[in-house]
Amino acid sequence: MYNPTVARLTYRAVLGRRRAAILFILPALLLLIAAAVRFFNGADDQIADAVLGQFALATMVPLIGVIAGTGSIGPEIDDGSIVYLLAKPVKRPTIILTKLTVAIAVTMVFSAVPTMIAGMILNGNGQQIAVAYTVAALVASIAYAALFLLIGTISRNAVVIGMIYALIWESLFGSLVPGARTLSIQQWALALGERTATGDLVTSDVGLPTAVVLLSVVTVAATWYAGQRLRVLKLAGEE
Known part of the structure; x- marks a missing residue:
């Protein structure tokens, strides 16, 4: 269920000039913040937890x-070039x-x-904080990729919708509003990170079994529905 040609084209699209710039800027900004915080405050577990x-x-x-x-798919649908890919003898x-794998x-x-x-950089992995947030980031990456791939198949404003979700729901409500945290991919992923940390700084409002179920459901459902959306796209001349 993996096609190297499709993967190569997808990598080229995702890592295009404009998108690649943003992809590099965000991690660079994180590392810059981490270095500055460590320089001015020294190693501090609470600050490390807050930044990460x-x-x-x-x-x-x-x-x-x-x-x-x-x-991975939105631009191809927007400009119509997806029809050339769908015309190839590759199952949808x-x-x-x-594309999800990429x-x-x-x-x-x-x-x-x-x-x-x-x-x-922040605290030398004190209390396993660095590892905990890395685990959370890895797990969250799967669910986010599936969710935003789906959005890319159903809306021409996928980036705008994704940004609103990421900045308002996950960054604001998912971090600050208690009731919204239980419906946040961030909190679900953090439940796995919590099990990795050795201290009590890394915490989640969602229990581990619930988090695993919700992450699995969102990932599988989003992937399945994205496939269904691709199935209904009609090529020129199709009945």
Whole structure:
């Protein structure tokens, strides 16, 4: 269910000039913040938790998910070039799964790796905080990629919708409003990170079993429905 040609075209689209610039800017900003905080405040577990939780996991990871998820298919649908891909003898579920794999890989690389490095800079992985947030970033990358890939198949304003979700729901409501936290991918992923940390700083409002179920449901449902949306796209001359 993986097509190398589709993957190559998808990587080229996601890592295009404009998108690549944003993909590199966000991790660079995280590392810059981490270095500045460490320089002026020294190693501090609480500050490390705040930076990784509020910027890395709550802001950077979903934004990178938006770029990778929507960029893996949205532009092709918008400009109509998807019809050339659909005309090839490649099953549509294979196209979706290949594009999802690329979106997940890009999101993981540009979010989890800098999160780990930033955590090491901030407090040397004290209380396993760096590892905990890296695990959370890896898990969240899967769900975000699937969700934003789906949005890319159903709306021409996928990037705008994704940004609103990432910045308002995940970054604002998902971090500050208690009731909204239980419906946040950030909090679901954080439940797995909480199990990795050795202290009591990394916490989630969602229990681990519930988080695993919700993450699985969102990922599978979004992927399935994206495949269904691709199935209904008609090529010229199709009845």
